[in-house]
Structure formats: structure tokens, C-alpha cells
Amino acid sequence: MPFARALLLDRARPMTSAKTASRRSPVTRVLFDGPAFPFIMIVPALLVLGFVIGLPMLEALRLSFDTIALRRPAAAGTYGLHNYARLVSDPKAYAALGLSALYMTGTVLGSVALALSAALLTRRVVRFSGLARIAFLLPWTMPAVVTALVWGVMYDGNFGVINRLLDFVPFVDGRNWLVDRSSALGALIVAQVWNEFPVAYIFFLAGLKAIPEELYEAAKIDRANAFQQFRHITLPHLRFIIAVIVILLMIMGFKSFPIIFLLTGGGPAGATETMTVLTYNTAFRSLDFSYAATLGILAVLASAMLVLGYLRLLPRTGHGDVM
Amino acid sequence: MTAFRASPFAPALVVTLRTIAIVGLAMVVLFPVYWMAVIALTPTGLGRQVMTFFPASPTFENFVTLFTERPMARWIWNSILVATLASAISLAFGTSCGYALSRLRFRGAGLLLIAVLTTQMMPATSIVVPLYMLFRAWGLLDTMHGMVVGHVSLVVPLATWMSKGFFDSIPTDLESAARIDGCTHGAAFVHIALPLAMPGLAAIFIYGFVTSWHDFLFSRTLVNSQELWTAANGISSFRGEYFTLQELQMAAALVFALPVVVVFFVMQRWIVSGALSGSIR
Amino acid sequence: MASVDFRSINKRYDALDVLRDVDIAIPDGEFVVFVGPSGCGKSTLLRMLAGLETITGGTISIGTDVVNALPPRDRDIAMVFQNYALYPHMSVAHNIGFPLRMVGTPRPEIERRVSEAAEMLGLTPYLSRLPRELSGGQRQRVAMGRAVVREPSVFLFDEPLSNLDASLRVRMRGEIKRLHQRLGTTMIYVTHDQIEAMTLADRIVVLRAGKVEQIGTPLELYNTPANPFVAQFIGSPSMNILEGVIAEEGRARIGETLIEIGGPHPGFSPNASVQIGIRPHDIALAEPGRGALAGELQLIEEMGNSRLLTIEVGGEPVQLETQLQVALRPGEAVHLALSRDKLHLFPA
Numbered sequence: 001m002p003f004a005r006a007l008l009l010d011r012a013r014p015m016t017s018a019k020t021a022s023r024r025s026p027v028t029r030v031l032f033d034g035p036a037f038p039f040i041m042i043v044p045a046l047l048v049l050g051f052v053i054g055l056p057m058l059e060a061l062r063l064s065f066d067t068i069a070l071r072r073p074a075a076a077g078t079y080g081l082h083n084y085a086r087l088v089s090d091p092k093a094y095a096a097l098g099l100s101a102l103y104m105t106g107t108v109l110g111s112v113a114l115a116l117s118a119a120l121l122t123r124r125v126v127r128f129s130g131l132a133r134i135a136f137l138l139p140w141t142m143p144a145v146v147t148a149l150v151w152g153v154m155y156d157g158n159f160g161v162i163n164r165l166l167d168f169v170p171f172v173d174g175r176n177w178l179v180d181r182s183s184a185l186g187a188l189i190v191a192q193v194w195n196e197f198p199v200a201y202i203f204f205l206a207g208l209k210a211i212p213e214e215l216y217e218a219a220k221i222d223r224a225n226a227f228q229q230f231r232h233i234t235l236p237h238l239r240f241i242i243a244v245i246v247i248l249l250m251i252m253g254f255k256s257f258p259i260i261f262l263l264t265g266g267g268p269a270g271a272t273e274t275m276t277v278l279t280y281n282t283a284f285r286s287l288d289f290s291y292a293a294t295l296g297i298l299a300v301l302a303s304a305m306l307v308l309g310y311l312r313l314l315p316r317t318g319h320g321d322v323m
Numbered sequence: 324m325t326a327f328r329a330s331p332f333a334p335a336l337v338v339t340l341r342t343i344a345i346v347g348l349a350m351v352v353l354f355p356v357y358w359m360a361v362i363a364l365t366p367t368g369l370g371r372q373v374m375t376f377f378p379a380s381p382t383f384e385n386f387v388t389l390f391t392e393r394p395m396a397r398w399i400w401n402s403i404l405v406a407t408l409a410s411a412i413s414l415a416f417g418t419s420c421g422y423a424l425s426r427l428r429f430r431g432a433g434l435l436l437i438a439v440l441t442t443q444m445m446p447a448t449s450i451v452v453p454l455y456m457l458f459r460a461w462g463l464l465d466t467m468h469g470m471v472v473g474h475v476s477l478v479v480p481l482a483t484w485m486s487k488g489f490f491d492s493i494p495t496d497l498e499s500a501a502r503i504d505g506c507t508h509g510a511a512f513v514h515i516a517l518p519l520a521m522p523g524l525a526a527i528f529i530y531g532f533v534t535s536w537h538d539f540l541f542s543r544t545l546v547n548s549q550e551l552w553t554a555a556n557g558i559s560s561f562r563g564e565y566f567t568l569q570e571l572q573m574a575a576a577l578v579f580a581l582p583v584v585v586v587f588f589v590m591q592r593w594i595v596s597g598a599l600s601g602s603i604r
Numbered sequence: 605m606a607s608v609d610f611r612s613i614n615k616r617y618d619a620l621d622v623l624r625d626v627d628i629a630i631p632d633g634e635f636v637v638f639v640g641p642s643g644c645g646k647s648t649l650l651r652m653l654a655g656l657e658t659i660t661g662g663t664i665s666i667g668t669d670v671v672n673a674l675p676p677r678d679r680d681i682a683m684v685f686q687n688y689a690l691y692p693h694m695s696v697a698h699n700i701g702f703p704l705r706m707v708g709t710p711r712p713e714i715e716r717r718v719s720e721a722a723e724m725l726g727l728t729p730y731l732s733r734l735p736r737e738l739s740g741g742q743r744q745r746v747a748m749g750r751a752v753v754r755e756p757s758v759f760l761f762d763e764p765l766s767n768l769d770a771s772l773r774v775r776m777r778g779e780i781k782r783l784h785q786r787l788g789t790t791m792i793y794v795t796h797d798q799i800e801a802m803t804l805a806d807r808i809v810v811l812r813a814g815k816v817e818q819i820g821t822p823l824e825l826y827n828t829p830a831n832p833f834v835a836q837f838i839g840s841p842s843m844n845i846l847e848g849v850i851a852e853e854g855r856a857r858i859g860e861t862l863i864e865i866g867g868p869h870p871g872f873s874p875n876a877s878v879q880i881g882i883r884p885h886d887i888a889l890a891e892p893g894r895g896a897l898a899g900e901l902q903l904i905e906e907m908g909n910s911r912l913l914t915i916e917v918g919g920e921p922v923q924l925e926t927q928l929q930v931a932l933r934p935g936e937a938v939h940l941a942l943s944r945d946k947l948h949l950f951p952a
Contacts, residue, residue, distance in 0.1 A: 028507060029507065029675060031509070032507040032508055032509030032510065033502075033507035033508050033509070033675040033677070034675075037427070037507075037508045037509060038423050038427035038429045039429075040509070041419045041420070041422055041423040041427065041512075042419065042420055042423040042424075042427075042429075044416055044419060045416040045417065045419050045420030045423075045479075045483065046420070048412075048416040048475070048479060049416075049420070049439070049442075049479060049480075049483075051472075052472060052473075052475050052476035052479060053442050053450065053476050053479070053480070055457065056450050056453040056454045056457060056476065057450070057453065058453075059453035059454075059456060059457050060449065060450070060452065060453035063452070063453055063456060068456070117344075117348065118348060118352075121341060121344055121345045121348065122345065126338075126341065126342075126345070127338075127342055127345075128342060128345050128346055128349070129345065131349065132345045132346070132348070132349040134588070135349035135350075135352050135353045136348075136349065136352055137587075137591075138352070138353065138356060138584070139352060139355070139356070140587075141580065141583050141584045141587040142356070142580055143536070143537040143539075143555060143579065143580060143583065144537060144539065145537070145539050145555045145558060145559050145576075145579070146359075146558075146576040146579060146580045147355075148559070148562075149558065149559070149561070149562055149572050149573070149575075149576045150355045150356075150358065150359045150573065150576060151355065152562060153358070153359075153362060153370070153569050153572065153573060154355060154358060156371070156569075158371065159370075159371035159372070161358055161373075161376075164374075194352070194355060251444045254446060255444070255445070255446045255447065257446065257447065257448060257539070257540055258539040258540065258555075258559070261539075262539075262559055262562055275446065275448075276446045276447075276448040277448075279446070279448040279449065279452065280448050280451075280540075283451075283452045283455070284544060289452060289455075289456055292452045293452050293453055293456075296446075296448060296449035296450070296452050296453070297449070299445060299446045299448065299449045300441070300445045300449050303441055303444050303445035303446065303449075304437075304441045304445075306444065307437065307440050307441045307444050308437070310440075310444075311437065311440065494687065494689065496685045496686075496687060496689040497689050497691060497692075499651075499654070499656045499676070499683075499685070499689065500683065500685060500689035500691075500750075501691070501702070501706075502655070502656070502675065502676040502677055503654055503655075503656075503676045503677065503679075503681060503682065503683045503703075504677070504682075504702050504703035504706055504750070504754070505677040505703050505706030505707045505754075506677060506706055507675065507677065508675075510706070514706075515691055518693050519692060519693055
């Protein structure tokens with residue numbers, strides 16, 4: 001009984017300096033212990049955020065009302081809504097939105113399918129599962145630039161390894177994947193999926209790990225077959241993770257730039273000119289900065305909607321518990 | 324009775340099929356990386372003539388060319404410099420902001436959170452256009468510090484959001500206890516929250532570093548001179564419009580990707596948990 | 605050492621009233637337990653005293669000082685948290701010494717007082733360990749050591765034992781009581797466990813939904829509960845409450861049965877509805893007859909030294925604790941005698 005020993009300790013202790021010393025200067029209290037403390041923590045960060053992000057966003061807004069374009073140098077300083085008027089009647093802008101949507105759909109479907117298969121195959125420790133996990137994570141570490149370069153080499157029209165592999169497949173002809181109008185967007189989607197499905201894979205693996213093994217044992221006793229187990233246990237448990245991942249992949253697909261830009265630059269003839277590439281080309285090829293800024297603002301608004309969807313989902317999945 | 328007895332052949336068959344599926348899928352996924360290595364090891368100019376799936380006569384000449392005839396070392400140094408500075412600056416400011424968002428209730432916190440997340444999630448092309456115009460006005464175009472500032476705008480939102488996540492995972496009772504034990508709120512942050520968040524902050528630094536290292540767009544638009552290019556921009560220049568040196572490209576891509584691969588697998592656990600806390604790229 | 609005074613304390617979160625007009629005066633050296641079901645505001649009250657929650661209305665004083673505006677570190681209090689809140693990156697010695705370091709106590713003195721506290725708590729062999737290398741009971745001791753070492757004027761305990769297993773909880777309970785007897789410092793202890801409250805407290809404050817239901821010594825609460833809530837909350841197994849009507853002087857009617865209630869009971873006029881409370885061990889099995897409630901035995905739970913019977917009377921379950929070892933089986937009709945002196949009458 002250690003406390004019993006306390007009874008033997010001498011109670012009378014000299015009053016230490018501690019109690020008086022704890023009263024520090026009022027300045028310290030006001031700055032670091034009062035309602036002002038949040039501001040001390042946040043103001044420097046806000047200044048930086050404001051400088052590197054807020055200011056450019058304001059500049060983008062200003063640009064979108066101005067006329068800064070190489071074609072019309074004299075029109076600089078002419079403020080108005082003309083960029084927005086042009087936006088709503090610009091077939092290229094609509095095409096870009098459509099292509100972005102197509103690109104997002106393709107990458108989301110491809111990544112979820114690939115990641116889910118990979119996660120289901122490697123969820124338990126089986127032969128080669130450890131090595132396979134590393135293989136399934138590796139593409140994630142590849143910079144988008146590297147992804148673009150390596151797929152560019154593989155897609156090469158004349159001697160690319162993909163066309164050579166297709167020689168072994170009857171009735172499928174090789175083609176110049178990135179130059180052919182009908183295949184360019186699909187080819188880009190494949191490269192993007194390869195680069196980004198590991199993110200979904202990590203989420204799925206963690207989500208699968210979180211499903212209690214007893215549920216499967218109970219299901220087996222209740223005579224559920226493998227498919228029924230997947231349908232009635234696995235899928236319901238992954239539902240919110242899938243929702244979160246879909247939004248994250250949509251955001252990633254929407255942001256995607258280097259892969260598309262380096263592989264096709266938006267071509268052939270605009271067949272892969274998504275929002276990001278159109279914005280870039282408008283600014284740095286056509287040198288129409290005002291209209292590019294307007295396109296950029298449109299993209300921010302679209303992202304904000306995705307973010308709101310993401311935030312709405314997060315508390316429901318309790319993303320902290322995913323591990 | 325028979326309904327319960329599994330066929331003795333089924334498990335073996337299932338195991339075989341599963342192994343084939345795992346190995347097959349892994350090979351497909353690994354193939355581009357493998358192919359990158361094959362072409363990188365092929366003599367310069369012969370990449371298009373590789374007719375097997377192995378490098379015919381492996382050589383390191385492409386790597387040598389990169390560092391002797393091309394400014395690869397310079398580009399990598401630029402990348403290291405920019406990524407270190409941008410990530411460190413972002414970490415310093417992002418951490419205090421993330422802590423405030425995690426712990427302190429104040430008006431507008433929710434809105435700030437959405438703003439931070441949106442800036443992290445929006446396409447970089449949206450910000451690079453106005454940034455280019457501002458830098459042109461301020462004379463920051465084609466300078467190293469301009470690149471750092473540009474990358475800070477890329478990394479600060481990420482650092483804020485991630486550090487908020489890490490601080491959220493530290494029980495508030497610890498800081499309450501510290502405040503009762505004689506700390507100011509600020510001292511509780513320094514003595515308790517900060518040391519506990521250290522592993523997380525290291526992960527954020529690495530994440531920020533990798534984000535900056537990977538960036539192509541800012542480097543492409545904000546600097547012009549070849550000697551200021553970062554590696555991402557430098558190696559992409561090997562992909563010409565009409566003629567492409569595949570072997571040099573692949574060698575450069577390998578050199579560029581390798582550090583990240585190593586860091587990733589050394590710190591796999593932290594990085595995976597960072598990704599799961601909702602902060603990707 | 606100091607008294608603590610809560611005066612018309614209010615707390616509201618947005619539109620939610622968490623505490624309403626709480627008045628509690630705690631004299632110096634008293635061990636007071638705040639008890640109540642979860643969400644009653646007991647922890648909020650404690651955290652307001654600690655300075656971790658803002659005060660919406662009213663004043664809190666420690667000693668003679670109003671502390672409303674003081675930050676936690678200037679209130680001269682120590683607190684033991686439910687999850688112990690040990691600093692995971694510091695050794696046991698550093699954890700215990702932390703409050704002293706924060707006020708700039710000289711190193712030799714810190715070392716002396718830490719080793720004293722460790723000695724007292726049996727932690728000496730563990731001083732260089734990290735909290736995660738300790739068992740639950742040891743962590744709990746470290747948390748207490750950190751509180752004791754600074755010799756505060758008030759100790760606060762926020763459900764400190766609820767993360768321990770049953771036997772350890774009983775042992776630590778005894779040690780906390782001994783600590784109070786030894787130090788004589790004011791202690792305020794929050795729990796949802798009425799047994800902890802009964803065993804530890806000099807006085808108990810029963811809270812429900814942000815209001816004080818009753819303040820008193822454990823025996824006062826047990827013997828003269830102010831209302832059915834306190835009556836049922838304190839004591840185990842819980843007090844039975846039966847609905848009845850005052851019939852005439854000294855009698856009440858429960859269903860069709862007239863029972864003796866003794867008296868006089870001022871404030872209860874004939875034909876008034878009444879809630880009649882009786883503890884399970886104050887009910888006995890009886891022969892059918894005048895004043896005996898008829899019921900049907902539903903459940904028998906053996907407790908070793910006694911058995912707990914659940915009997916349905918007029919559709920309501922009534923619990924009875926008896927040491928009688930007669931053979932009984934569920935479904936049997938039984939009759940209950942309520943001992944007249946042990947009834948608690950509450951206006952319905």
C-alpha cells in the first residue's frame with residue numbers, strides 16, 4: 001500500500017516560491033493565454049496565405065474583368081464583363097468542360113476498379129501479397145512528369161512497346177495512340193489511372209482491414225458464398241470510403257495537367273484539351289491572360305463544389321478511423 | 324451434410340487462380356517502371372530498336388550523358404533548393420495555422436478551412452496565370468525566389484490541412500493538463516502539442532518537399548532560363564515535339580523518380596497514414 | 605488549502621443550457637463529489653473551476669479570490685483527468701516534475717519533491733519509463749503524483765477511476781480517500797458512479813440536466829432523498845417507486861391495497877397522488893392479508909449473501925432483496941409487506 005507510506009511523510013513543508021512565481025507578466029498572459037492567442041497563431045499564416053494565394057486570386061479576378069491579351073494590346077485597361085460574355089458562348093470552353101468530365105469519369109472508373117481488385121486480392125497475407133502491395137504502391141511515387149514520359153515512350157506509334165505487345169493479340173491493330181483522335185483521350189486516362197489508382201488502393205486496403213473478420217465467419221456459418229459475402233458485408237462497409245475516393249479521384253482528374261500537357265498538349269486538334277490545358281494554352285500559347293484568368297476562375301468554382309461534397313462526406317466516414 | 328463439405332479441389336484451385344491474378348496484376352502495374360529501366364539502359368538512339376523485353380546490351384552511357392553533357396546536376400540542385408525552402412516555409416506557417424484550426428474556436432474557422440482545402444484542391448493552372456502576371460509586374464519572373472514563392476502557394480494549404488489533422492489526433496486534455504500545470508496556452512503548444520506532432524510534421528515536410536519536387540507547371544511558367552529549371556521541367560524538355568531521345572528521357576526520369584521512391588518506402592507508414600487523413604498530393 | 609464557491613453559475617453552448625443557476629459552497633478541506641448521469645453538467649462544472657471552460661454567468665471563487673478571469677495556471681489547482689493526460693513524450697519523472705518546472709522551481713528541489721512523490725506512490729522503480737510502458741494503475745498513480753507534487757490548494761478529479769478494472773478501482777478509491785485524510789486539502793471529484801460518490805465523499809452534490817438536485821452527506825442523501833431522482837440514483841439496488849394515493853391519516857392506497865404509511869406526513873392531504881419509495885431490502889415477503897401487496901414473481905437473481913427478486917405489482921416491476929432461502933419459482937403469486945418506517949413519500 002504505497003499510500004500508507006504517505007501517512008508517514010512530513011506534512012509541514014516550507015511554502016515554495018512556486019506559487020508566487022506562477023503569476024507571470026500581464027503581457028505574456030494577454031498574448032499567449034487569452035483570447036488573443038488564436039490570432040497570434042493564425043495571423044502570420046494568414047499573411048502568407050494571403051500573399052501567395054489570396055493576392056493571386058484577387059489578381060485573377062481583376063484580370064478577368066480587364067483585357068490583357070497579345071491580340072489586343074491597346075485594349076488593356078478596358079474593364080468589363082466581356083470575358084464572361086465570351087465564356088458563356090465559347091464552344092471551346094464547353095468542349096473543355098466536357099472533356100474534363102469525360103477524363104474524370106474515365107479515371108475514376110478505371111482507378112476504382114483497378115484499386116478495388118488489387119485491394120481484394122491483397123487484403124490478407126497470401127503468397128506474393130507483400131510484394132504485390134509494393135508493386136501497387138510504386139506508381140504513386142512516380143512524378144506526373146515521369147508518368148507522362150514513360151507512357152509517351154510506350155505509346156510510340158512506330159516502335160512503342162504497346163504496339164509490339166499488341167502484335168501478339170489477334171484482330172487488334174496497333175496505332176499511333178496519342179495522335180489518333182479516337183484513342184488519345186483513352187490513352188491519357190490509362191496513364192493517369194496507372195499513376196493515381198494507388199491512392200484508392202491505400203484507402204480500400206485500410207477500409208477492408210477495418211471490417212471485423214467475425215462478420216465473415218458469421219456469414220460463412222449463415223451459408224453465404226463468396227459473392228454474397230462481398231455483396232452484403234464488404235461493399236456496405238466500403239460504401240463511404242468509395243464515395244470519398246470517388247470525389248478525391250475526381251479532384252485529381254480535374255487538376256491533372258502534366259500528363260495531358262506533355263503527352264498531347266491538348267491535341268490532336270483539341271481532342272484532349274481539358275480545362276487545365278485550355279487555361280494554360282490560352283494564357284501561354286495564345287497569350288490571352290485575361291480570358292485564361294476567367295477560365296481559371298471557372299475551374300476554382302468547379303473545384304469548390306467538389307470540395308464541399310468532400311467535406312460533407314468526411315465526418316460520415318470518420319476518416320481518422322480508416323486505418 | 325454434403326452441402327457443408329467443400330470440394331477438396333476448390334481451395335487449391337482458388338489459391339492458384341488468386342496467385343495468378345496477383346502476380347499478373349502486379350506485373351502489369353510494374354511494367355512501365357520496368358520498361359523505363361530497360362530503355363534507360365539501352366545505348367543512346369537504339370531505344371526504338373529494342374525487339375525483346377530485355378535491354379540488348381545494357382549500358383550506363385545515358386546516365387553519364389545526363390550529368391556531363393546536360394545540366395541534370397544543376398537542375399536537381401535547383402529542385403532540392405526550391406523544395407527544401409518551399410517546404411520549410413510552408414511548414415512553419417502551415418503548422419501554426421493548422422494548430423489554430425484544430426484547437427481554437429474562433430469566428431470564420433470553418434470558412435478558412437474550406438478556403439484552405441479549396442486552394443489545395445483547385446487546379447494549379449488557375450493560380451499560375453495571375454501569379455505569372457504579378458511576378459511579371461514585381462520582376463520575380465525567372466528568379467529562384469520567385470519559384471520558392473510559387474511553390475509555397477502550392478504547399479502551404481497542404482501543410483495547413485495536414486497539420487490540422489495531426490493536431491486533431493492529439494488529445495486536448497494533454498494541453499488542458501499542461502495549462503493547469505502552469506503553462507500558458509502558447510507554452511502548452513510549445514511543450515506538449517509541438518513535440519507530439521513532430522513525426523507528423525516530419526511527414527508534412529516530406530510531403531511538401533515531394534509536392535514541390537514533382538511540380539512541373541510552376542517551373543515551366545515562372546522561370547525561363549535553362550540554368551534555373553527544376554528537374555521536372557528539365558527532364559520534360561527531352562520530350563521534343565518532333566524528335567525524342569527516348570533513352571536519355573528514361574534515364575532522366577529514373578534519376579528524377581528514384582529519390583522519391585526511396586523516401587517513400589523508407590517512410591511508408593507515415594506517408595500512408597498522411598494520405599489517409601485526407602491529404603493527397 | 606482553500607474553500608471553493610460556485611455562485612449562480614450558468615453555462616450555455618450556443619442555444620443549449622448546460623448548467624442553470626448552480627450554487628455550491630465548499631468549505632476548506634472538504635471532499636466533495638459531483639455525481640449524476642452523463643450529460644448532467646458535472647464535468648463542465650469542474651472544467652469551469654479549472655479554467656478550461658468559460659463561464660457564461662455567475663462567479664467562481666477559490667479562497668477569497670474570484671477566479672472567473674484567471675487562466676488555469678494561476679488558479680493554484682491540480683487536476684487528474686479521466687484518461688490521465690500523461691505527456692506521452694516525457695518519462696514518469698518528467699511528467700511528475702512538469703508543474704514544478706513550469707514555475708521555475710530550482711532543479712534540486714524538483715528532484716527531491718518528485719522522488720518523494722514517487723516514493724509515496726510506489727513509482728520509484730518506474731521513474732525513467734514512458735507512460736506507454738506502464739499499466740493502467742501505474743498511469744493513474746503518475747497522474748496523481750503530478751497533482752500531489754505541486755501542493756495545490758484544490759485537487760480536481762474528473763472520473764479518474766473509470767478506465768480501471770473493477771478490483772483496481774476499489775483499491776485506488778481507498779488510496780484517494782487516504783490521500784485526502786493525509787493531506788486535508790479540498791478535493792472535488794466527479795463521477796457517474798454513485799458507489800464511488802458514497803464511499804469517498806464528505807458531501808455529495810447530485811446533478812441532473814444542469815441543475816443541482818440535492819447536496820448533502822452520503823447518509824443524508826441515502827436516508828432522506830429530496831426527490832425520486834436522488835432516491836433512485838443513490839443506493840444499489842435502486843429504490844422502488846410506487847404510484848399511490850393518500851387515503852386517510854396514516855394510510856395510502858396502491859392499486860386496490862391499503863398500506864400503512866405511518867405519519868403524520870405534513871403536506872400530503874387525503875386524495876393527493878403520491879410517489880412511495882422503498883428500498884428493496886425494506887420489503888419482505890408476507891402472508892396474504894391486510895396491507896400486503898399482491899404480485900407475481902418474475903425473476904430470481906442469486907447474489908450469494910442475498911437474493912434479488914423481481915415481482916410484478918400492478919404491471920410495474922418491484923425489486924425485493926431478501927436473505928430468506930425459501931424455495932420459490934417464477935410465476936408464483938407472492939405478497940409483499942412494506943416496512944412502514946422505511947417509506948419515502950414524494951409528491952407526484
